[in-house]
Each structure stands twice: as C-alpha cells, then as structure tokens.
Amino acid sequence: MSVLEISNLTIRFGGITALNEVTLRAGEWEIVGIIGPNGAGKTTLFNCITGFYQPTAGRVAYRGTDITGLPVHKRTALGIGRTFQNVGLVKNATVRENLATAQHLQVSYDPWAGIAGGPTTFGEERRIRERSHLILELLDLRHVGEERVADLPYGVLKKVEIAAVLATDPDLLLLDEPGSGMGPEEATALGDTLLELRQQFGLSIVMIDHHVPLVTRVSDYVYCLNFGEVLAEGKPDDVRRHPEVARAYLGTEPETEPEPAPEPVPGPEPDTTPTLVGGAL
CATH class of the missing domain: 3.40.50.300 (P-loop containing nucleotide triphosphate hydrolases)
Structure with a gap:
C-alpha cells in the first residue's frame, strides 16, 4: 500500500489550470523528489495534499484512505507534516x-x-x-x-x-524547497540529514527542490512537473537525462551518445615503378 497516492488531480483558478490530471505516489520509507521550473504547480500540489486547496477533480489518499475533503488540522493529526517555501x-x-x-x-x-x-x-x-x-x-x-x-x-x-x-x-514529511538558500556543501549535509531522518523516524518524504543534485542524490523516485502536468517520472538519473526535462527545466540539450568517428577513406596506392635517374636505373 502507498503512503501517499494522488490520482488525476486537477485544480483550476478561474480560467487557469494550475494542475492537470497529476498522478503521483510515495511508498513506505521512500524519498520522492519533485522538480520543475517556477510556476510548474509544485507548491500548488503540496497545498492540495495538505488541504489548503481543494482540488477541482481527482483524489488524495493517505494509507489507502481518501482524505481529499479533510481539513488541514485533521490531515496533520493523521501524520502528514509539511514545511513551507516561506518559513x-x-x-x-x-x-x-x-x-x-x-x-x-x-x-x-x-x-x-x-x-x-x-x-x-x-x-x-x-x-x-x-x-x-x-x-x-x-x-x-x-x-x-x-x-x-x-x-x-x-x-x-x-x-x-x-x-x-x-x-x-509525522509519518509523511512534505518538504517545500528545504535546500533553498544553501550552498553546495550545505545542500550535501542536508541530504545526509534527510537520509538519517528517514532511518531514525521511519519517514516517507516527498520533497520539492530546485537543487537538482540534492534531489537526484537522495530520492528513490523523481517526478518533473511542467505547466501543471507530469512531464517525466522515474529513477533520478533517468529523469535528469530525459530530453524534455533537459530542455524545459535544466536549460540544456539532452545528453546524447557521441557519434562514432567516420571510417578513414583509403588513399591511392603508392606508385612503386622504378624511376630513371641520370639515364640509369
């Protein structure tokens, strides 16, 4: 059974669709990373999971129980803890x-x-x-x-x-940009802390962060959101190398295998005919 299961979650604000049929799951003791550019819908997703927003359609389940309509404090009492982008x-x-x-x-x-x-x-x-x-x-x-x-x-x-x-x-910890404002060394230390917290407290963790090396190092599974939809999902390295993720989020061209060097074109055979020098061979 999944600790958290989100099925076809959609939320609209007026004529704007912030999330469109997002499906996501987190298993027992898993660390699940969510990446994506600004405005992709990541924090909106957390607000739907924790009850600050009510989705237009779709379902949020915690340990097999539908909690889509529960208020915030009851979700907290069930064991869902959450940090915020602004402390x-x-x-x-x-x-x-x-x-x-x-x-x-x-x-x-x-x-x-x-x-x-x-x-x-x-x-x-x-x-x-x-x-x-x-x-x-x-x-x-x-x-x-x-x-x-x-x-x-x-x-x-x-x-x-x-x-x-x-x-x-909490049993489920939702972290909204925990690495924000940290340098590479601090982010590495934070990653070590998250792995230790999972072990010490028996936690499942879902984290949003723009620090891609941090997310890919500690996560068991990664989702990338873009324009309110799941652009890619899978193992961390697979998502990081996904062509659309590289273009839309990382701002780079996808990694490709180098093309093999062309076979050398053979030149003309050398002329071995004896040449007369000074009228003699």
Missing part, C-alpha cells in the same frame, strides 16, 4: 518554544488544565521538552535552542522548520 514559524518565539508549540496535538490534558498548570500537565510538559531536545540534537541545532527565530540566518531557519515539523510526529 512557517513563530518569528518572535525561541526555537524551543516553536518545537513545543508544534507538539500541541500530542498533549492529553485539556486547555483549562494547561492554563491552571495542574499536576496532569507536568509529565506532558517534560515529555515535550525531552522530545524537543532530542530533535535539536539530531539536527545539530542545540546551540540555537534559546535563540529567537527572527534572529537566525535563512539556512538555519530551514533546518529549524524541519525540526518543528518533526515535532508533530
């Missing part, structure tokens, strides 16, 4: 406070007990702090735990957002 954090709170806020769906006490600070809340709050600490350790973010989010550089913010989403205890 979705409480900017004036600290990193640890953001991770604690992200865990609000997991607490068992009611709001009145939380306000009053009753005994039933103490164990839950301790568990939240411990989980936040472990996530910060795993993502090498412990040193910024008490920093205000608004004071952090953009590359660190993207990692903090991933930490906050992990705090929601």
Whole structure:
C-alpha cells in the first residue's frame, strides 16, 4: 500500500489550470523528489495534499484512505507534516518554544488544565521538552535552542522548520524547497540529514527542490512537473537525462551518445615503378 497516492488531480483558478490530471505516489520509507521550473504547480500540489486547496477533480489518499475533503488540522493529526517555501514559524518565539508549540496535538490534558498548570500537565510538559531536545540534537541545532527565530540566518531557519515539523510526529514529511538558500556543501549535509531522518523516524518524504543534485542524490523516485502536468517520472538519473526535462527545466540539450568517428577513406596506392635517374636505373 502507498503512503501517499494522488490520482488525476486537477485544480483550476478561474480560467487557469494550475494542475492537470497529476498522478503521483510515495511508498513506505521512500524519498520522492519533485522538480520543475517556477510556476510548474509544485507548491500548488503540496497545498492540495495538505488541504489548503481543494482540488477541482481527482483524489488524495493517505494509507489507502481518501482524505481529499479533510481539513488541514485533521490531515496533520493523521501524520502528514509539511514545511513551507516561506518559513512557517513563530518569528518572535525561541526555537524551543516553536518545537513545543508544534507538539500541541500530542498533549492529553485539556486547555483549562494547561492554563491552571495542574499536576496532569507536568509529565506532558517534560515529555515535550525531552522530545524537543532530542530533535535539536539530531539536527545539530542545540546551540540555537534559546535563540529567537527572527534572529537566525535563512539556512538555519530551514533546518529549524524541519525540526518543528518533526515535532508533530509525522509519518509523511512534505518538504517545500528545504535546500533553498544553501550552498553546495550545505545542500550535501542536508541530504545526509534527510537520509538519517528517514532511518531514525521511519519517514516517507516527498520533497520539492530546485537543487537538482540534492534531489537526484537522495530520492528513490523523481517526478518533473511542467505547466501543471507530469512531464517525466522515474529513477533520478533517468529523469535528469530525459530530453524534455533537459530542455524545459535544466536549460540544456539532452545528453546524447557521441557519434562514432567516420571510417578513414583509403588513399591511392603508392606508385612503386622504378624511376630513371641520370639515364640509369
């Protein structure tokens, strides 16, 4: 059974078709990459998966259950976590406070007990702090735990957002351009982190990113969107070398096998007839 299965998803805004019969799946423990030029419909697809947009047609299924009509918070409670292109954090709170806020769906006490600070809340709050600490350790973010989010550089913010989403205890992690603003070395380190997160948390990951080397290195399967449609899909190297992907997205001509060198054309046979020199042979 697929963790995520999208079937013939279409969404229109007035006369504009943003997605047209998109079909996509992600299996258990898979990392699925989505690439494509700006305006291809990648973030719109994530908005349909997470419930921010309702599709015009098609179906979104999570672990075999149709969730097309579910609101955002119910999808989150099922185990779907998502980061955003523009970092979705409480900017004036600290990193640890953001991770604690992200865990609000997991607490068992009611709001009145939380306000009053009753005994039933103490164990839950301790568990939240411990989980936040472990996530910060795993993502090498412990040193910024008490920093205000608004004071952090953009590359660190993207990692903090991933930490906050992990705090929601997802089974399916949707990452919208996690490598944005990162250099090659940072992107390589991020790729290593994603592979480790899959192992440590048993996650399935669907990621959008323009950093093609990052996507092709960590993904098990890749889709390329263009003008709201699936242009190509398959193993990472196959999609990267696909002729239409090379033209529409990578801005290059497709890789081709070099033509064999032409066979040499034989020249005339050398003349071996003896020549008279000075009247003698």
